[in-house]
Amino acid sequence: MALNLSELTQQKKKPSRWVLNRTVASPLGEFPLELSKDGKDPSPPDEEMLKRGAELVRYVEMHGEYLVDIVFGHYLFACELGWMESKSVPVGLTREAIASQLREDRSLSVNRDLDLELDDLPPYESFIYVVPLWDEEHGLSMLFQDGKVVRVNECLFALEDGVLRYLDEEEEEEEED
Numbered sequence: 001m002a003l004n005l006s007e008l009t010q011q012k013k014k015p016s017r018w019v020l021n022r023t024v025a026s027p028l029g030e031f032p033l034e035l036s037k038d039g040k041d042p043s044p045p046d047e048e049m050l051k052r053g054a055e056l057v058r059y060v061e062m063h064g065e066y067l068v069d070i071v072f073g074h075y076l077f078a079c080e081l082g083w084m085e086s087k088s089v090p091v092g093l094t095r096e097a098i099a100s101q102l103r104e105d106r107s108l109s110v111n112r113d114l115d116l117e118l119d120d121l122p123p124y125e126s127f128i129y130v131v132p133l134w135d136e137e138h139g140l141s142m143l144f145q146d147g148k149v150v151r152v153n154e155c156l157f158a159l160e161d162g163v164l165r166y167l168d169e170e171e172e173e174e175e176e177d
Contacts, residue, residue, distance in 0.1 A: 015042035026064035073164030
């Protein structure tokens with residue numbers, strides 16, 4: 001089921017952006033949902049955007065624990081790399097404490113860029129975005145497609161013993177087979 005346009009508010013400063021009138025609860029905190037269109041197109045979101053927005057909201061509400069696994073897996077990966085030595089984030093956090101180490105500027109977004117169709121790319125993309133305090137420069141951008149998170153920071157990934165691992169191109173090809 002798609003979102004209803006009455007559940008969204010058009011942004012005055014950026015009329016091509018529409019925001020859900022409520023936040024979406026998850027174990028990582030509250031997420032706003034934003035639907036954005038290319039350019040300055042002030043028309044309401046199309047049916048596909050509304051459908052994708054509803055799917056993203058439903059996923060976060062139902063699979064929030066998996067999102068915690070991804071974020072905690074990234075934390076464990078960062079600890080392995082020694083990133084915490086230069087950060088104010090403690091080493092040895094538990095999975096339950098990981099949400100306390102995220103900035104408040106998390107978001108859910110559905111983007112439509114019809115120009116991408118010209119390059120044979122899909123014109124719609126859906127993302128879950130969080131900013132961990134141990135990686136504020138990059139954040140964690142999770143691409144949501146076909147009912148699941150398929151990429152983290154533009155890479156295929158796996159959780160191995162709880163640790164987030166980015167897959168190299170060989171592993172990506174094996175995943176597709």
